[in-house]
Amino acid sequence: MKLTLRILLFAFAFILLPITGLFAADTPAIDTGTTAWMLTSTALVLLMVPGLAMFYGGLVRTKNVLGTMMHSFAAMGIMTVMWIVCGYSMAFGGNVLGGWFGWNPDYFLLSGIDDKVMDAGIPEYIFSMFQAKFAIITPALIAGAFAERVSFKGYCFFIALWGVLVYNPLCHWVWASDGFLFNLGAKGAIDFAGGTVVHISAGVSGLVAVLFLGARKSHPHLPMRPNNLVMTMIGAGLLWVGWFGFNAGSSISSGLATAQALTATQAAAAAGALAWVIIEGLHQGKATAIGFVSGVLAGLVAITPAAGVVKPGGALILGALATGICYLAIMLKNKLGYDDTLDAFGIHGAGGIVGAIFLTFFIRESWMTDAANIAGGSWSIWQQLGVQGWAVGIAIAYSAIGTLLILFVLNKFMKIRSSEESEMRGLDNSYHGERGYGMINPN
Amino acid sequence: MKLIIAIIRENQLDQVRESLIAAGISRITVNHVSGHGRATTEEIYRGQKVVPNLVPNIRLEIAVNDEFVNITSNAILQATKANDGGLIGSGKIFITPLEEVIRLRTGERGSEAI
Numbered sequence: 001m002k003l004t005l006r007i008l009l010f011a012f013a014f015i016l017l018p019i020t021g022l023f024a025a026d027t028p029a030i031d032t033g034t035t036a037w038m039l040t041s042t043a044l045v046l047l048m049v050p051g052l053a054m055f056y057g058g059l060v061r062t063k064n065v066l067g068t069m070m071h072s073f074a075a076m077g078i079m080t081v082m083w084i085v086c087g088y089s090m091a092f093g094g095n096v097l098g099g100w101f102g103w104n105p106d107y108f109l110l111s112g113i114d115d116k117v118m119d120a121g122i123p124e125y126i127f128s129m130f131q132a133k134f135a136i137i138t139p140a141l142i143a144g145a146f147a148e149r150v151s152f153k154g155y156c157f158f159i160a161l162w163g164v165l166v167y168n169p170l171c172h173w174v175w176a177s178d179g180f181l182f183n184l185g186a187k188g189a190i191d192f193a194g195g196t197v198v199h200i201s202a203g204v205s206g207l208v209a210v211l212f213l214g215a216r217k218s219h220p221h222l223p224m225r226p227n228n229l230v231m232t233m234i235g236a237g238l239l240w241v242g243w244f245g246f247n248a249g250s251s252i253s254s255g256l257a258t259a260q261a262l263t264a265t266q267a268a269a270a271a272g273a274l275a276w277v278i279i280e281g282l283h284q285g286k287a288t289a290i291g292f293v294s295g296v297l298a299g300l301v302a303i304t305p306a307a308g309v310v311k312p313g314g315a316l317i318l319g320a321l322a323t324g325i326c327y328l329a330i331m332l333k334n335k336l337g338y339d340d341t342l343d344a345f346g347i348h349g350a351g352g353i354v355g356a357i358f359l360t361f362f363i364r365e366s367w368m369t370d371a372a373n374i375a376g377g378s379w380s381i382w383q384q385l386g387v388q389g390w391a392v393g394i395a396i397a398y399s400a401i402g403t404l405l406i407l408f409v410l411n412k413f414m415k416i417r418s419s420e421e422s423e424m425r426g427l428d429n430s431y432h433g434e435r436g437y438g439m440i441n442p443n
Numbered sequence: 444m445k446l447i448i449a450i451i452r453e454n455q456l457d458q459v460r461e462s463l464i465a466a467g468i469s470r471i472t473v474n475h476v477s478g479h480g481r482a483t484t485e486e487i488y489r490g491q492k493v494v495p496n497l498v499p500n501i502r503l504e505i506a507v508n509d510e511f512v513n514i515t516s517n518a519i520l521q522a523t524k525a526n527d528g529g530l531i532g533s534g535k536i537f538i539t540p541l542e543e544v545i546r547l548r549t550g551e552r553g554s555e556a557i
Contacts, residue, residue, distance in 0.1 A: 063454070421454075
């Protein structure tokens, strides 16, 4: 994604500034193959959001099933509108305010890209919508951390602000051609499809939000069991399928790079799942279904930043390693007793950090050779490790501070945390006036 | 021996359970039931307010020895009073005599088996 993106975004600078038809002759031809795959990828990534709604929805108690699913669905509404209004511009416009975020007036309401074709041979609308899906799923992931105890209104305002102040700047730094992390080191910090931008930022923000909002009322002395693991399994399946759009689509091409990313994605997901089953089998004596899908997610999260640069062998190791560390992270959570309800940090934060750091040891040789050429002779994995460390550290620090600020200020205007009464009544009844199921499952 | 049957609001199950456990009553059976009281609850279906004619509630069944009847019903009473808002539809407690209890595992009968 990086190299292509760098070239094509560079080209925009020349194509987009004068909005006239004069340059029509220079417009690259549409590559129907790439366009078709990117359309598919865009749809696949969107499919992950209802997938996530089912995954999270099945894990909460019956009285919160709709409210939890609505967290994902609300993100589809809010983040899409925000993306069209200002998100795309902030993420992929030219540097403003010292590179804090980007801005390009042509991207306001996407008004200037109506007939633009990117150098990759796809209409820019597709790229913009593809990226919009990432902006949707990231805040939806955070919702897993503070599930079962936030007011719907507070959540909506939180994700809108979070998108503007945390996601868009991070996305700009990592993926825009003039973003500073994009240009760190020889070939930039490696974040193929969103290890830092999506998973670390969502995981860390979730953790900060949990610490800010506090645990659920009966945590941890009353057991709070999932209402429908069947739905969780289906949701995890949709996430796995959708992840091919997420990763393989992030090559913004339909060719070799796509195939490499797709293969690495499948390898890491499977390795992660098996590793979880084995660890849990040895540790608890049973291989749970929720454990299997947690392993799938840990593997997928870890391969997300790495899919463009690691080979299948490395992907297997990365997936299994991520599972091991996520498993430990969740055990540690239970020891420390904070209430990251659906393990947004345990899976996405920990898995994202593992992926973004340890991918360094599995980078394919051709990438390192390229990097060495750009750096003018040599580029070692230790130098790249430093770059990755910086990117991870900055993502953690920025999302933690940003989230804390947003919550602190927003909490002055409205109660983000549910009242005790609404929490006991359940999100469904309190905020939506509905119930998820007929008569199954008391509690 | 008495059988205590309590019909309570769905949202108060957690607090009633906590209160019962605090009072030392941990052997309970919980059902999801629906029925008519005097309460009418509005729900929203596709933007329209509807009043379902059967209201979902929680039904607890607790078999106790005579000396625990007041402890149990007070625990339920206290828990349901909190956060209730004083609206109709809080529910009821029924107390009936209980003729015999048999524990399946051991075959014990009567007070011992509760």
